[in-house]
Amino acid sequence: MIKYRLEFILGGIILTELDSLWEAIQNSFRQRKSQVTFETLIAPAKPISLSHNNLQIEVPTKVHRDYWEKNLSSELIQAAEDAGFSGIEPHFILEGEFDPYTQGQSGDQTNFEMDTPLNPHYNFNTFVVGEGNKMAHAAAFAVAESPGQLYNPLFIYGGVGLGKTHLMESIGNHMLELNPSSKVKYVTSEEFTNDFIHSIQNNSTEKFREEYRTLDLLLIDDIQFLANKEGTQMEFFNTFNALHDNKKQIVMTSDRIPNEIPELQDRLVSRFRWGLTVEITPPDLETRIAILRSKVEEDHINIGNDTLNYIAGQIDTNIRELEGALTKVQAYSNLSHEPITPHLASQALKGLQRSKKTVVTVSAIQKSVADYYDITQADIVGKKRVKQIVVPRQIAMYLSRELTDYSLPKIGKEFGGKDHTTVLHAIDKIEEEMKSNNDLNEQINTLKAKLRS
Numbered sequence: 001m002i003k004y005r006l007e008f009i010l011g012g013i014i015l016t017e018l019d020s021l022w023e024a025i026q027n028s029f030r031q032r033k034s035q036v037t038f039e040t041l042i043a044p045a046k047p048i049s050l051s052h053n054n055l056q057i058e059v060p061t062k063v064h065r066d067y068w069e070k071n072l073s074s075e076l077i078q079a080a081e082d083a084g085f086s087g088i089e090p091h092f093i094l095e096g097e098f099d100p101y102t103q104g105q106s107g108d109q110t111n112f113e114m115d116t117p118l119n120p121h122y123n124f125n126t127f128v129v130g131e132g133n134k135m136a137h138a139a140a141f142a143v144a145e146s147p148g149q150l151y152n153p154l155f156i157y158g159g160v161g162l163g164k165t166h167l168m169e170s171i172g173n174h175m176l177e178l179n180p181s182s183k184v185k186y187v188t189s190e191e192f193t194n195d196f197i198h199s200i201q202n203n204s205t206e207k208f209r210e211e212y213r214t215l216d217l218l219l220i221d222d223i224q225f226l227a228n229k230e231g232t233q234m235e236f237f238n239t240f241n242a243l244h245d246n247k248k249q250i251v252m253t254s255d256r257i258p259n260e261i262p263e264l265q266d267r268l269v270s271r272f273r274w275g276l277t278v279e280i281t282p283p284d285l286e287t288r289i290a291i292l293r294s295k296v297e298e299d300h301i302n303i304g305n306d307t308l309n310y311i312a313g314q315i316d317t318n319i320r321e322l323e324g325a326l327t328k329v330q331a332y333s334n335l336s337h338e339p340i341t342p343h344l345a346s347q348a349l350k351g352l353q354r355s356k357k358t359v360v361t362v363s364a365i366q367k368s369v370a371d372y373y374d375i376t377q378a379d380i381v382g383k384k385r386v387k388q389i390v391v392p393r394q395i396a397m398y399l400s401r402e403l404t405d406y407s408l409p410k411i412g413k414e415f416g417g418k419d420h421t422t423v424l425h426a427i428d429k430i431e432e433e434m435k436s437n438n439d440l441n442e443q444i445n446t447l448k449a450k451l452r453s
């Protein structure tokens, strides 16, 4: 089961996002439910995988599944959100129902054979096209129709929760629809890294290469996390070349353009720019309303246009947050037994400030801080220990915590793979210094204002 987890190997210690999420969910239920409920109905559930907000949970019986679906789902989503994982979608699977072989996955210990299955919901039909994503959508569709022929690689970049993964997986699903025997693989760059590390540990690099270099379509998500990973970059370079030489399609996503990815080898940067680089920008109001409308129609939820307009007006950047807001309103209505109206939505979304945090990306913060202190973004995410760089780096970490929803480990990763304790230490240092240093307060306020404008 552990094979399906997202693993982050840091100096021999394996931390999983899934573990920390599950622990937070369990703690929340432990506090709020009676001991007997917890032990009988909650504790037997086991997390299986977390992939792009899709949380798969295994339960032993149908009774458990019904109970989780009817009584615990909303609380689970809220507990996850409180722990910094917004927009989690739980799926419950009966024990024994999940068969890795039927998922096209082998049962041996070699991690690279464990593909993350494509999410069937992520297809072109469910993707709402608007001003901010129409170019990316057109390019993705063209690539899905003629893989390897037009834009290779296709590089999609943009802020958090704007639909990069949805679009990328749509290419995979469309291609499989047109040609079911195509060999399609979706991985995050972290999964690629872990697969590679496992293949070295298991003396199976040949198998790894065979797996990756014979694909028709490689979808690789969040490529920015290849930053600082020399060995994996080299392997990816060779994988890229093998696929490209054979006219096999490569699609990548990132939160920034290739040359802004810190410590990415120049030869990779130049290859990433061989094809087409397209941006997804935050949706305008009309698109946000259209996304909400399509979601309620799909889920057969009865919500009036005035409420949808209200919700879309409240969340103006991140589509994952937008979907989370809709779920929150529904949950609020279910719990209070009141119909969904704009007034109820305003009550349900009272604590919205958290959502608005994600307006700014960590990369934008790093860039602003670097510009402000006249150093480079690479300095900010690098390892240099001189004071002129260390303090701005700590300020950037502090602002990342203040202005985004990122957890400490996630912030650490954005800063060249630093440990979460380093991030915590930086934040503590800045907070302490701010108590007595007016200049620093002023600088931080200026940066905040700039980033929020």
Ligand SMILES: Nc1ncnc2c1ncn2[C@@H]1O[C@H](COP(=O)(O)OP(=O)(O)OP(=O)(O)O)[C@@H](O)[C@H]1O
Pocket: 052, 126, 127, 128, 129, 133, 158, 159, 160, 161, 162, 163, 164, 165, 166, 167, 222, 255, 291, 319, 320, 323
């Ligand atoms: N244009 C769209 N139409 C319909 N749904 C969308 C659209 N864009 C995004 N979504 C939905 O918003 C949610 C977040 O999208 P997705 O995970 O693809 O974002 P992302 O850009 O990959 O985020 P991250 O940067 O965190 O990886 C998903 O549930 C997705 O289906």
